[in-house]
Amino acid sequence: MFISAGQHKYNLSNYLNQQTTLAVFLGVKEVEIDQIQQLTEQIYKLSFKNSKKQIRFHTKSDISQVQGNQLEKDFTIAQKLCAANMPVPKALFYCKDQSVLGFPFYATEYVEGRIFNMEQLLNISQAKKRLLFQEVSKALAHLHSISFHYLGLGEVDQNTHHYETLNNKLHNLYKQHETKISTNMEDLLYWLSLNTPVKSDLDNLCLIHGDFSLSKVVFHPTKPAVLAILDWQQAQIGNAFVDLASFVLPYYIPYSNGQHQVDGWFGVEEIMGQPSIQDVLSAYFTTRSSQTITDIRYQLILSIVKSSIDQQIHYKQYKEEKYYENSLFLTKAGYEIISEMTEGDPFGIKMRATNDGQIWSHWPVSERCKSYYYRIKDFMRDEVFPIEKAILDKAREVPRSLPNKPITELEELQRKAKSVGLWNLFILDPMYGKGLTNLEYVFISEIIGLSFIGHVVFNCLAPETGNIRLLIAYGTQYQKEKYLNPLLEGKCKSFFAITEKDVSSADQDNNKFTITPTDGGFILNGGKWFVQNAADERAIFGIVVGKSSSHTNNPNETQSMILVEMNNPKIQITRQFSSQNFYDLPHSYSEIQFNNAFIPKENLLGQLGGAIKMIEDRLLEERLNHCARLNGLTRRSLDLTLSRSEKRVIFKEKLKDNAAFQEKLGDLEIAYQSCRLLCLNAGLLLDSVGNTHFNAFLAVSECKAHIPKASQYILDSCMQIFGAEGVTEEQPLSLILRLAKALRFVDGPCEFHLRQVSKFVYGNHIFNDLNNAQGYGLAKL
Secondary structure, three states, rough: OOOOOOHHHHHHHHOOOOOHHHHHHOOOOOOEEEEEEOOOOOOEEEEEEEEEEEEEEOOOOOOOOOOOOOHHHHHHHHHHHOOOOOOOOOOOEOOOOOOOOOEEEEEEOOOOEEEHHHHHHHOHHHHHHHHHHHHHHHHHHHHOOOHHHOOOOOOOOOOHHHHHHHHHHHHHHHHHHHOOHHHHHHHHHHHHOOOOOOOOOOOOOEEEEEOOOOOHHEEEEOOOOEEEOOOOOOOOOEEEHHHHHHHHHHHHEEEEOOOOOOOOEEOHHHHHHHOOOHHHHHHHHOOOOOOOOOOOOOHHHHHHHHHHHHHHHHHHHHHHHHHHHHHHHHHHHHHHHHHHHHHOOOOHHHHHHOOOOHHHHOOOOOHHHHHHHHHHHHHHHHHHHHHHHHHHHHHHOOOOOOOOOOOOHHEEEHHHHHHHOOOOOOOOOOOOOOOOOOOHHHHHHHHOOOOOOOOHHHHOOOOHHHHHHHHHHOOOOOHHHHHHHHHHOOOEEEEEEEOOOOOOOOHHHHHHOOOEOEEEEEEEEEEEEEEEOEEOOOOOEOOOOOOOOOOOOHHHOOOOEEEEOOOOOOEEEEEEEOOEOOOOOOEEEEEEEEEEEEHHHEEEEEOOOOOHHHHHHHHHHHHHOOOOOHHHHHHHHHHHHHHHHHHHOOOOOOHHHHHHHHHHHHHHHHHHHHHHHHHHHHHHHHHHHOOOOOHHHHHHHHHHHHHHHHHHHHHHHHHHHHHHHHHOOOOOHHHHHHHHHHHHOOOOOOHHHHHHHHHHHHHHHHHOOOOOOOOOHHOOO
């Protein structure tokens, strides 16, 4: 946006000579432009041949927080503030005639004076700096004391929940410009939502600058006096302490010796000769007739979050790693502030974790994991369980047509979970997920699994989980943008089609489905069934596994994966069916037919012939997650049984006091704990040795072979204890039993995994150096 071109300069000169306000300000009869200097992308400085005074031109703003063209509003605010004796540049005129320069603009005086950066502050004595800072504090206090009525902005309800609105805006802005998951940022946003300040007379709603800092202040060339506060593009109605926190923010940001571009002076205030934070705040509150200094750390966190998001925006725009590092640096500083405020317990979990010592024991899990665990537990108590049965009743219905409509209540739960950062918890890669370990996610998956719909609510249910893992690991940039990003955001559903009817899918050589290379892509032929999600109207694509070559010496290179879109007319859902008389709407199970369906070559996922390796890479985590989810549902069944035993009276004795019941309960609890420990051990091994080590395979196979059968035994016993109600849909027991039965063959039947365990056990036995020890075999004595 340049205005120094000949025609623009000619038009501008003619226009300026029509502005009597400008001529009076400059003290001239005819305005003659000398120079036009661009200060920023939206601001210019104009000097004149016949006057020493200069003016600033303000053009259209592209600041991300500012919605639309607010130039006229900015000009009006400048006029009002001048009238209220605020130190701002004098507003001269506003031009909405775009024929002059091609865009609207307004003009203010150019104020000559001193503007300080950090280096310049070092050259000023502490006494002088104290006076400068105090004057700024007084100017802010004056701004926040001006009434809406005086500014001509009308009346505003002081009970308006501005902080809630601001939190929502920041959350949406963060998600809009998110490039890598920032765990500290998500924790800060969640903490802000839980700790909204109580109403305060001093933290009143007023006109605020919106982006205030010392660099926006012009001081007198020689005196400690504020001549003007600049850059009002983000001025808005807001709480007064937001501006104050923005001003004193450098006191709370560590000094990194230039390593980051967002340095503060926390830790080096005395060395730099900065006035104390108490002096600065005292000047503000004294000017506002208050003898006490209010805690503004909540507003400081808001300011840090806003600054961090600004750095994220720069990172997304310029792709320079320094901006991402700046963002992390800021959020880390913010998290340290709330840790100090809460004695290292921002979400109040330490006492809960201590009381739940039998859950956590000494497993190596982080405080962040425990935080998510209790946040999820509270969310499920408050949001999920109260409406779970109503959702399950809809999921049990028989579908009447295709495609299946989503369940509104379930979608609303997903929106709520996502809004508080409880989303995609299964993704270990911090670029896309929360960065939890496999062990930590076992804890998370188990607590989510207390509800049958829990994993759906938090976007942690297959087939989305497996498809997301595959796209992260093997997707091209094109595939990630088109397919992965909508899945991560929960904007669509997907399916994974591998099982074929009338053949054993455990042996991939049995598959008849073909993926035939052709010019520009592939031709798909054959059928798939037991395809979950395909009948959901939100399922816009899926991943299909098929035979791409039979002419290879390596049987593991015969299969390929390809991304298919459901709007292809050659792909048809022939029917949908239930599993054990449960449709699980809107996901359901479908049979799909592919009839010479052409798929472009850019939809090939991974290498041609690489499907089996890709499946193996994702299966361990998926199998473990299935088992952890089932553990959660099994725990709920035991909890329901315990509650039942406290109320149930049999032969004048409460069931919980019956000796036979107590023996049975002890047996069931031990069976459950064995399942839980198998999962935790598998998660720990995956973290320590990786998903290619045979001990990790052994641990996960032990889970997959044992847990579904053990859960069936526990659930059958719970139903027996419950009596007739246990087999009805009044209780979730029969539904959980169906899942346990299904998991006995999902991702490999239990019998297959028992054989795997046997092989691995013999493998370990070979390397047992005690086998040949004297006396180890008693028969040899």
